Amino acid sequence: MYLLLCMLALTEIGISTCVVLKALCIFWFGFKSITxxxxITQIFFLYFLTGVHSAILVTMAFDCYVAIGDPLRYATILTNARIAKLGLVCFIRAVLFLPGPLLLQRLPFCFNCIIPHTYCEHNAVVKMSCGYTRVNWMYSLVITFVIIGLDLIFIGLSYGLIIRAFLRISSKKTHWKALNTCTAHICVMLMSYTPNLFSTLTHRFSQDIASHIHIILTNLYLLVTPIFNPIIYGVKTREFREKVRKYTCRM
Incomplete structure (x- = not known):
């Protein structure tokens, strides 16, 4: 669990860093242009880290199932070596995002290119092009539905198994402990997937939503979510609470 939390935190730090560094250059130093x-580099790292983040959430759902469905074999099923292999798979799968940013290089931009975001958002960049962009739109939609859609299906299957294991438990105390195991993961999923999917779909299918709504949603996903996720897991994990209380008392 701690290895997965560490990987989740590192990807969220990477996602925020990709956005914040350029945003600070804009607001502090007035560097409003970008090559x-x-x-393309910024978009690639955002796509890459977003794919890793989503895959880690899938792995964490499986972790919850093992912890509830087969707790006695938890340490033998999810060994450090196996978690490392799962992490490697997450990184390799995220490389599939590579063609998306590369497709932007072939697009012509014939007028003033002003991105209404604090970073290079893929769909906003595609909208600025005066060339043929159908391939880019299709790729964006396919990646969204195939990668995130498959991840949500796997998460749903894991929670289906969790519910089945939950119904087999007779002790009310164990029921509460099992529910407590999944609460943090469910909160993080809702905060991660909801604004991401909404922003992607409204960019493609809705022209009536104001641009500042898109900006708020993307910044909510990229900047606010990584702030709250450690708090959610910190509150729900007893070991984290004890460590915080210990160091707070020392101070």
Missing amino acids: MDGC
Whole structure:
């Protein structure tokens, strides 16, 4: 569990860093321009880290199932070596995002290119092009539904198994402990997937939503969610609470 939490935290730090560094350059130093190569690099790392983040959430759902469904074999099923292999799979799968940013290089931009975001948002960049963008839109939708859609299906299957294991438990105390195991993961999933999916779909299908709504949603996903996730897991994990209380008392 701690290895997964560490990987989740590192990906969230990476996602926020990709956005915050450029945003600080804009607001503090007035560096409002960015090269095309810099923009594509930022998009790639955002896509890559978002894919890793989603895959880690799937792995954490499986972790919850093992902890509830087969707690006595938890340490033998989820060994450090196996978690490392799962982490490697998450990184390899995220490389599949590579063609998306590369497809932007072939697009012509014929007028003033002003991105209405604090970072290079893929769909906003595609909208600025005066060339043929159907391939880019299709790729964005396919990646969203295939990667995130498959992840949600796997998470749903894991929670189906969790519910089955939950119904087999007779002790009320164990019921509460099992429910407490999943609460933090469910909160993090809702905070991660909801604004991401809404922003992607409204960019493609809705023209009536104001641009500042898109900006708020994307910043909510990229900046606010990584702030609250450690708090959620810190509150729900007894060991974290004890460590915080210990160091607070020392101070």
